[in-house]
Structures are given as structure tokens and as C-alpha cells.
Amino acid sequence: MNLQFVVDGLLAGSMIGLGAIGVTLTYSILRFSNFAHGDFMAWGAYATLAAVGAIGAMFGKIAPIAPLSFGWPLIAAVVIGMAITGLLALLLDLMLFARLRAKGQAIIVVMASFGASMALRSLLEFIFTSRPTYFSRAIQIAMPVGFGIRITPDQIALLLLTAVLVLGVHLLMTRTQTGRSMQALSQNAALARIVGIDVAKVVRVTWIVGGALACVAGVMIGILIQIRPFMGFDMLLPMFAAAILGGIGSVPGAVLGGLIIGLAEAGAVQLIGAEWRAAVSFIILMTVLFVRPIGLFGVRER
Amino acid sequence: MMDLLGYGAFFLTTALIFSLVTLGLNLQWGLTGLFNVGLAGFVAIGAYTSALLTTPDDAARLGGFNLPILVGWLGAMLVGGIAAAITGIATLRLRSDYLAITTFGVAVVVQLVALNAQKLTGGPFGIGFIPRPFGGLAETPLLFNLSNLAVVSMVTLIVYLALEHLSRSPWGRVLKALREDERAAISLGKSARFYRVQAFAVGGAIMALAGALQAHFTGFIAPDNYLPALTFQVWVMLIVGGSGSNIGAVIGSILVWAIWAGSGALTSVLFSPEQQARAASLQIVAIGVMLCVILLVRPNGLFGDRPRRPKFGKRSKEAPDESTAKS
Numbered sequence: 001m002n003l004q005f006v007v008d009g010l011l012a013g014s015m016i017g018l019g020a021i022g023v024t025l026t027y028s029i030l031r032f033s034n035f036a037h038g039d040f041m042a043w044g045a046y047a048t049l050a051a052v053g054a055i056g057a058m059f060g061k062i063a064p065i066a067p068l069s070f071g072w073p074l075i076a077a078v079v080i081g082m083a084i085t086g087l088l089a090l091l092l093d094l095m096l097f098a099r100l101r102a103k104g105q106a107i108i109v110v111m112a113s114f115g116a117s118m119a120l121r122s123l124l125e126f127i128f129t130s131r132p133t134y135f136s137r138a139i140q141i142a143m144p145v146g147f148g149i150r151i152t153p154d155q156i157a158l159l160l161l162t163a164v165l166v167l168g169v170h171l172l173m174t175r176t177q178t179g180r181s182m183q184a185l186s187q188n189a190a191l192a193r194i195v196g197i198d199v200a201k202v203v204r205v206t207w208i209v210g211g212a213l214a215c216v217a218g219v220m221i222g223i224l225i226q227i228r229p230f231m232g233f234d235m236l237l238p239m240f241a242a243a244i245l246g247g248i249g250s251v252p253g254a255v256l257g258g259l260i261i262g263l264a265e266a267g268a269v270q271l272i273g274a275e276w277r278a279a280v281s282f283i284i285l286m287t288v289l290f291v292r293p294i295g296l297f298g299v300r301e302r
Numbered sequence: 303m304m305d306l307l308g309y310g311a312f313f314l315t316t317a318l319i320f321s322l323v324t325l326g327l328n329l330q331w332g333l334t335g336l337f338n339v340g341l342a343g344f345v346a347i348g349a350y351t352s353a354l355l356t357t358p359d360d361a362a363r364l365g366g367f368n369l370p371i372l373v374g375w376l377g378a379m380l381v382g383g384i385a386a387a388i389t390g391i392a393t394l395r396l397r398s399d400y401l402a403i404t405t406f407g408v409a410v411v412v413q414l415v416a417l418n419a420q421k422l423t424g425g426p427f428g429i430g431f432i433p434r435p436f437g438g439l440a441e442t443p444l445l446f447n448l449s450n451l452a453v454v455s456m457v458t459l460i461v462y463l464a465l466e467h468l469s470r471s472p473w474g475r476v477l478k479a480l481r482e483d484e485r486a487a488i489s490l491g492k493s494a495r496f497y498r499v500q501a502f503a504v505g506g507a508i509m510a511l512a513g514a515l516q517a518h519f520t521g522f523i524a525p526d527n528y529l530p531a532l533t534f535q536v537w538v539m540l541i542v543g544g545s546g547s548n549i550g551a552v553i554g555s556i557l558v559w560a561i562w563a564g565s566g567a568l569t570s571v572l573f574s575p576e577q578q579a580r581a582a583s584l585q586i587v588a589i590g591v592m593l594c595v596i597l598l599v600r601p602n603g604l605f606g607d608r609p610r611r612p613k614f615g616k617r618s619k620e621a622p623d624e625s626t627a628k629s
Binding site for chain 1: 335337339392393396398399400402403404406407408410411414417418530531534537538541579580583584585586587589590591593594597598601
């Protein structure tokens with residue numbers, strides 16, 4: 001078996017993991033599985049694409065940074081895209097989810113997120129058509145790094161970026177007051193309110209972090225594969241599977257779950273064939289639900 | 303005039319097949335509170351099962367077994383019911399969201415099998431030559447459409463009456479009790495999980511039957527018929543009609559299908575052919591927004607059950623506590 005699947009799996013796992021962080025935070029703090037999360041990815045990718053276009057229009061053509069396929073415009077655009085995606089998530093919460101949450105039926109919120117997902121995705125199809133687009137059409141030469149593994153500079157940069165982001169979210173969750181409030185709210189909402197935690201603020205931070213990370217994951221998919229309106233929807237099942245495998249509410253769990261699923265998918269592509277890739281997350285999901293429904297790092301719900 | 307009548311019959315047949323799926327969903331969601339976002343998968347299971355059982359022998363794939371259409375329908379219900387039961391057994395002891403995620407996964411996997419297991423499903427090209435009831439009348443479209451309408455109406459009526467009977471029976475009352483107040487129902491000695499698996503399986507069987515009916519009505523099926531958009535359409539139908547009401551499910555289906563077909567016809571008139579894919583996506587945006595607005599403004603739809611009573615006092619504003627979720 002070719003070891004190349006390790007690199008492919010780690011990359012796929014990074015995208016899944018970054019998305020799964022948002023899923024697991026929404027699930028543990030707002031108590032619903034957000035089917036629109038995948039579409040945040042797609043919106044983030046398209047927002048970044050639009051920002052790249054705007055920067056290009058303002059500053060003319062800019063050469064990429066030496067070995068990478070992109071230059072500073074993309075980096076600046078990602079930051080803009082993250083802000084836009086975070087705002088989109090906040091807006092959706094304000095208009096839809098918060099109102100339904102106030103009515104108190106968790107599963108209605110899930111259904112609304114399903115409707116919102118459909119509307120968001122089709123809106124992208126309407127604006128940008130369903131034809132795939134790319135950040136760059138340049139072809140990168142993969143460098144051999146031994147053991148039969150090849151890796152491109154872009155891939156190295158994105159793996160590093162993922163590591164930095166995951167570390168950042170982990171520090172946010174464990175070392176800052178906001179992060180501790182988020183944990184408190186997910187563990188015991190009533191008690192968190194009693195000790196005076198600003199629930200509205202925690203909810204806002206949750207959406208912004210989730211949306212921003214989804215945007216990064218979407219841009220990664222855009223750089224390494226392609227941008228299409230359905231790109232996020234296709235990631236939904238792997239993301240849910242990763243969040244549940246890692247244990248709902250656990251950020252390290254979501255990332256680890258994502259990496260496991262990414263590696264399993266890449267392995268399956270080599271052994272069985274690419275067309276069955278999407279079944280891998282379903283099999284892992286079912287196994288977790290039968291064997292250990294609280295996941296790797298989950299805590300039993302009270 | 304005859305054309306219009308023929309189209310009317312064709313339209314109603316499709317709408318009634320949709321309403322059959324909606325009735326299945328109403329049993330799962332409206333009556334029992336089980337959230338199924340993968341219903342397209344169960345419809346597909348029914349369609350493919352029935353197609354495999356009834357088509358003439360085909361060297362390129364497994365079967366067909368050339369069995370009577372009725373056997374195909376029963377087989378579809380059986381397989382659809384079993385698939386739903388397995389899904390239910392895996393997830394119904396867990397939080398309600400897990401069922402949603404799992405059903406979503408079922409739809410993804412069914413779609414994958416339909417596309418890739420060429421030996422079983424014919425792959426992307428689907429299965430053709432599915433026998434049609436009254437296929438001999440295909441020469442005269444009006445007669446053909448009317449006789450199909452009669453068959454589909456009959457099946458819908460039977461399922462409707464059966465469901466009405468079920469929801470009034472002791473079995474249906476247990477389901478409602480579980481939906482309204484699980485703790486009280488359990489304290490009366492009802493096994494929540496067992497009843498829910500049953501309801502989910504029966505609902506899945508009805509959806510599969512609808513898939514089979516549709517397959518035999520059009521005579522041809524392909525993976526594209528069972529995309530997530532189908533799941534979405536049926537949900538809108540149920541929510542518009544009002545979840546919990548069987549008559550609402552039927553009327554909601556006809557109404558939403560009329561809106562869907564009507565706006566589709568409108569876009570094909572208004573937009574040039576190359577713009578039509580974009581216009582179609584705008585159609586879905588509109589329906590998605592409609593679903594959200596109905597959930598916000600009139601969550602009980604046109605004929606919904608009486609509003610569910612608020613449980614355990616006033617809800618907290620931001621995060622509902624665990625009592626809404628099944629433990």
C-alpha cells in the first residue's frame with residue numbers, strides 16, 4: 001500500500017476537522033445539529049473568491065509568494081471571508097435560530113437549519129452557477145519526501161495553518177474567560193446562567209468561531225480541489241461523523257475525529273476505489289453509535 | 303381539453319405519490335416526533351427493490367425477476383421497513399439529533415449505491431423497462447393517465463384510512479403520548495424505543511411503497527430522482543399541510559406540488575434555456591425561505607395538530623435544556 005494516503009488523509013482530515021469544530025461547538029452550546037454548517041464552508045470559499053477578485057481589481061495582478069500557488073491577496077481575502085462567514089452565521093442565528101430556540105423545541109431548529117442549508121446552497125448556485133471554479137489554475141510540482149510520499153508546498157502550508165488554528169481554538173477554549181464560559185454553558189446551561197455568564201455573548205462567539213473555521217476549511221477545499229456550491233453539503237456527513245466520533249463538545253476530539261475519518265477515507269480510496277469514499281464516514285458513524293455513542297472524549301449527558 | 307384533462311390526471315398522480323411519502327413522514331414526525339432527513343433514501347430503496355423484482359431479466363445486472371407488480375410493491379415495503387427499523391434500532395436510544403444525522407447518512411449511502419453498484423442498480427443510467435400497470439393503454443395517454451390516477455388514488459386512500467385508524471388506535475395513542483410527554487408514557491410501562499422503532503419502520507415502508515408506485519408510473523428510475531431536494535420537498539409539504547394531520551399531509555402535498563410545478567412552468571416560459579438551471583435554483587431558495595418562514599410564523603401549518611403544550615414550565619431563552627432531548 002502506497003503511503004501517499006497519509007498525506008491525502010491528513011489534508012482531508014484537516015478540512016473535516018476544522019468544520020467539525022464548528023459542528024461540535026454548535027451542538028454542545030446551542031444544542032442542535034446544524035445542517036447549514038456545510039454551507040458556511042461553501043459561502044466562506046465563495047466570499048474569499050469574491051474578495052480575491054476585488055483585491056485583484058484594486059491592486060492589479062500580484063505574483064504568488066515563491067513556492068506557493070497564492071500570494072498575499074488570498075491571505076487577506078481569507079481574513080475577509082472569515083469575517084463575512086462569521087457575520088452570515090450571526091445573521092442566520094438572529095433571523096432564524098434564536099427565534100426558534102426561544103420557542104424551545106430543539107428539533108424544530110434542526111429542521112430550520114435543513115431548510116436554511118437548502119436555501120443558502122441554491123442561492124450560491126443562482127449567483128455563481130453550479131460550474132466549479134478555482135483560486136488558481138497553476139499546477140504545482142509535488143516534492144518527494146521519502147517513503148514514496150509526495151507533497152506540494154500548498155499542502156504543507158495548509159497543514160501548518162490547520163495546526164495553528166486548532167492550537168488557537170484550544171487555547172481560546174481553555175485559557176480565556178470566554179472559552180471557559182463556553183465550556184460552562186455546554187456542560188450545565190442552568191448553572192452557567194446562575195453564576196452570571198453572559199449567554200448572548202457566548203452564543204455570538206460560538207457562531208463567529210464556527211463560521212470562521214468553516215470558511216478556512218472551505219478555502220482549503222478550494223485551493224486543493226475546487227469550489228462548487230455543493231462542496232460544503234458533501235462535507236456534512238464526514239463532519240457530523242467526526243464530531244460524534246470525537247465526542248460532542250470536545251474540540252480536540254473533533255479534530256482527532258476528523259483526522260481519523262480523513263485517513264480512513266484516503267485509505268479506502270486506495271483499497272476500494274474513490275467512488276465509495278462517502279460511505280466511510282457513514283460506516284464509522286454507525287460503528288460509533290452502536291459501540292460508544294458518547295465518542296472518544298465525550299461526557300455522558302445529564 | 304382532452305390534453306388538459308390528461309395533464310390534470312398526470313399532475314394529480316404525481317402529487318398523490320408525493321402525498322404518500324408525506325403520509326409516511328407524518329407518521330414518523332407528526333405522530334411520533336422522529337426526525338427523518340433522509341427520506342429520499344427510503345423512497346429510493348422502494349423504487350429500486352420493486353424495479354429489481356418486476357423487470358424482465360437483464361444480463362447486465364442482478365435480476366430482474368419478472369414478478370407481478372404487486373409482489374414488487376410488497377417487496378418494496380418490506381425492504382424499506384427493514385432498512386428503517388435498522389436505522390431506528392441504531393439511533394433511537396440516543397438523542398433525537400443522532401437519528402437526523404443517521405437518516406441523512408442513509409440517504410447519502412443509498413445514493414452512492416444507486417450510482418456505483420452497477421450490478422444491482424444499473425449505475426448512473428438507472429433501470430428502465432419497469433412494467434407499468436395498464437401499460438397496454440400507453441397508446442391513448444388520457445386513458446393511461448386516468449387509470450394510473452385511479453390506482454394511485456386507491457393506494458393513497460387505503461394508506462390514508464389505515465393511518466387514520468392507526469392514529470386513533472391504542473398504538474397511535476401511545477405514540478402521541480410518547481411525543482407529548484415521554485416520562486409520563488414510560489411511567490405507564492410503555493417501551494419508548496420499541497414503539498418508536500415500529501413507527502419509524504412503518505413510515506419507512508410507506509415511503510418505499512411510494513417510491514415503488516412512482517417507479518412503475520414512469521417506467522424508468524435513476525439515482526438523480528432521489529437527491530436531497532426530494533427530502534426537502536416532502537418536508538415542506540408536511541409543514542405546509544400541518545404535521546400531525548393526515549389530511550393536512552395530503553392537501554399540503556398537492557398544494558406544494560402545484561406551486562412547484564407552476565413556478566417551474568413559469569420559469570421555463572420566462573427564462574432562456576441557458577438561464578433555466580439558475581432559475582431552478584432560485585425556485586429552491588424560495589421554497590427554503592418558505593419553510594423557514596412557516597416554521598417561524600405558523601409552525602402548525604394549515605391543518606396542524608393542536609399546539610403542543612409547553613413542557614416543564616417556561617423555556618429558557620438561549621439554550622433549551624436536556625429535557626427537550628431524548629436521553
